[in-house]
Amino acid sequence: MRFMVLVPGSPESERGDMPSTELFEAMTKYNEELVKAGVMLAGDGLRPTSEGAKVRFDGGERTVIDGPFTEAAKEIVAGYWIWQCASRDEAIEWLRRAPFDDGTEIELRPIAELDDFDEELTPELREANERLREQADARS
Amino acid sequence: MGASATQRAIDAVWRIESARLIAGLTRIVRNVAIAEDLAQDALVAALEQWPESGIPDKPGAWLMATAKRRGIDALRRRTTLERKQELIGRELETLQQLDQPDLAAQVDEVEDDVLRLVFMTCHPVLSQEARVALTLRLLGGLSTPEIARALLLSEGTVAQRIVRAKHTLAEARVPFEVPGRDELADRLSAVLEVIYLIFNEGYAATSGEHWTRPSLCEDALRLGRILAALMPREPEVHGLLALMELQASRLRARVGPRGEPVLLDDQDRARWDRLLVQRGLAALARAENLSRALGPYTLQAAVAACHARPRSGEETDWPRIVALYDALAALTGSPVVELNRAVAVTRAFGPEAALELVDSLTDEPALRRYHLLPSVRGDVLARLGRLDEAREEFARAAALCDNAREHELLLSRAAASGA
Numbered sequence: 001m002r003f004m005v006l007v008p009g010s011p012e013s014e015r016g017d018m019p020s021t022e023l024f025e026a027m028t029k030y031n032e033e034l035v036k037a038g039v040m041l042a043g044d045g046l047r048p049t050s051e052g053a054k055v056r057f058d059g060g061e062r063t064v065i066d067g068p069f070t071e072a073a074k075e076i077v078a079g080y081w082i083w084q085c086a087s088r089d090e091a092i093e094w095l096r097r098a099p100f101d102d103g104t105e106i107e108l109r110p111i112a113e114l115d116d117f118d119e120e121l122t123p124e125l126r127e128a129n130e131r132l133r134e135q136a137d138a139r140s
Numbered sequence: 141m142g143a144s145a146t147q148r149a150i151d152a153v154w155r156i157e158s159a160r161l162i163a164g165l166t167r168i169v170r171n172v173a174i175a176e177d178l179a180q181d182a183l184v185a186a187l188e189q190w191p192e193s194g195i196p197d198k199p200g201a202w203l204m205a206t207a208k209r210r211g212i213d214a215l216r217r218r219t220t221l222e223r224k225q226e227l228i229g230r231e232l233e234t235l236q237q238l239d240q241p242d243l244a245a246q247v248d249e250v251e252d253d254v255l256r257l258v259f260m261t262c263h264p265v266l267s268q269e270a271r272v273a274l275t276l277r278l279l280g281g282l283s284t285p286e287i288a289r290a291l292l293l294s295e296g297t298v299a300q301r302i303v304r305a306k307h308t309l310a311e312a313r314v315p316f317e318v319p320g321r322d323e324l325a326d327r328l329s330a331v332l333e334v335i336y337l338i339f340n341e342g343y344a345a346t347s348g349e350h351w352t353r354p355s356l357c358e359d360a361l362r363l364g365r366i367l368a369a370l371m372p373r374e375p376e377v378h379g380l381l382a383l384m385e386l387q388a389s390r391l392r393a394r395v396g397p398r399g400e401p402v403l404l405d406d407q408d409r410a411r412w413d414r415l416l417v418q419r420g421l422a423a424l425a426r427a428e429n430l431s432r433a434l435g436p437y438t439l440q441a442a443v444a445a446c447h448a449r450p451r452s453g454e455e456t457d458w459p460r461i462v463a464l465y466d467a468l469a470a471l472t473g474s475p476v477v478e479l480n481r482a483v484a485v486t487r488a489f490g491p492e493a494a495l496e497l498v499d500s501l502t503d504e505p506a507l508r509r510y511h512l513l514p515s516v517r518g519d520v521l522a523r524l525g526r527l528d529e530a531r532e533e534f535a536r537a538a539a540l541c542d543n544a545r546e547h548e549l550l551l552s553r554a555a556a557s558g559a
Contacts, residue, residue, distance in 0.1 A: 036369040036370075037366065038362035086355075086358070087148075089149055090152040
């Protein structure tokens with residue numbers, strides 16, 4: 001089973017501040033443990049929302065909204081992990097060990113596998129999906 | 141937290157901690173059976189206490205301390221009851237070691253212990269089946285019922301296999317150590333073989349209804365990832381990991397909606413797992429950077445990469461695949477590799493060239509009961525338009541095949557060749 005762990009932002013992450021040396025070291029050590037246990041498949045930190053943008057969809061209209069986003073920092077995603085665990089309980093146990101503090105709440109979500117959509121995904125939709133991915137690859 | 145939630149949390153802690161716990165204890169007591177018993181005792185203690193006390197901050201350290209305390213108690217009790225005067229040397233030593241401050245708290249030491257345990261559970265003194273069961277149990281953290289389900293065996297068989305394996309290790313006085321330089325290559329290849337066997341058991345279930353059992357593949361991948369972190373300088377460790385990540389990237393595409401197998405050419409590439417492809421290619425690059433002479437797993441991973449890289453089957457670089465199989469055949473001399481090479485030759489240079497190769501393998505004793513030989517020959521014949529002969533070959537292949545799903549596939553190919 002795969003999980004995405006969503007790390008919320010903070011005023012510091014929104015300013016683009018580097019974490020303290022102490023936190024950085026604790027996080028590095030934690031990441032190492034995840035890798036050594038064969039649990040971590042991927043993970044990244046995100047740049048502040050001031051460098052991001054939103055696109056708003058309304059009928060046929062598309063409106064681009066430049067960052068920074070105005071919601072509370074903790075409602076912004078500042079980083080993520082992708083883990084592979086034997087169960088949801090195992091993922092929770094790993095998350096319990098993460099070096100967060102100060103009332104931070106970290107969200108853990110099972111990743112929907114493609115098979116979960118099997119009923120809905122018609123061959124036509126699949127083909128469209130394939131084309132999309134090819135275009136995305138051509139660009140990267 | 142309710143009782144059942146705590147129980148589930150304890151299972152999760154066990155899955156995470158058991159390998160390190162058993163490895164650390166084995167270093168102290170020098171006997172993997174005793175170490176596992178002590179670890180199990182600690183687990184029982186956790187089941188008794190944690191629902192009341194909550195899960196401790198450092199559950200691994202708690203389990204280790206408890207296991208050691210139980211070990212000391214058990215030894216003291218036995219020695220006072222039975223032979224107060226004549227503590228045998230081994231037990232006295234064990235008692236002293238259990239009483240030491242916890243050196244295992246040093247992380248590096250624990251990791252070395254886990255690596256020693258890997259070499260122990262994959263020791264050549266054990267049968268292949270015993271290595272698989274013991275590795276899943278002690279390093280994968282799987283329970284006996286879980287292993288039995290995964291390997292399609294009865295719990296009794298698995299339990300017996302594990303008990304015997306631990307006994308054999310003790311009898312043979314297998315040391316708890318990473319093998320020295322002269323032995324390392326052979327012993328490491330035995331370890332890789334066990335992990336790949338577990339993966340393959342999941343990937344192409346050799347018997348029974350299910351064509352793939354993905355959870356067993358995940359267990360093998362996890363072991364492979366752990367080993368890659370423990371032995372980052374060993375190219376073949378990364379080679380095996382690359383091979384497994386790349387093959388696992390196609391797991392979802394290999395099974396159709398009714399559980400039937402879907403062959404590579406017919407797979408929906410949109411269903412390939414991009415994250416695993418990316419991880420596989422990265423692991424392959426690491427293996428290739430560590431050594432100029434590619435080992436057998438790295439070569440197979442390179443073949444898998446030839447399939448993973450192009451966006452469509454038509455773009456596959458078949459001549460390169462033939463070249464990689466040439467190298468692999470030279471290294472292993474395996475007739476199964478030759479058979480794979482014949483498949484690649486069909487695609488690279490046409491069915492005539494391939495038929496010659498396949499026919500040179502029909503007398504190979506190792507392939508006599510191997511269903512893929514007639515299956516490949518059938519495919520080559522069908523491409524040459526020799527449909528009657530192709531049908532016979534597919535029927536022969538189906539008769540040799542144990543897997544119910546694959547059996548069906550072969551029969552349907554036989555029927556299609558008749559049309």
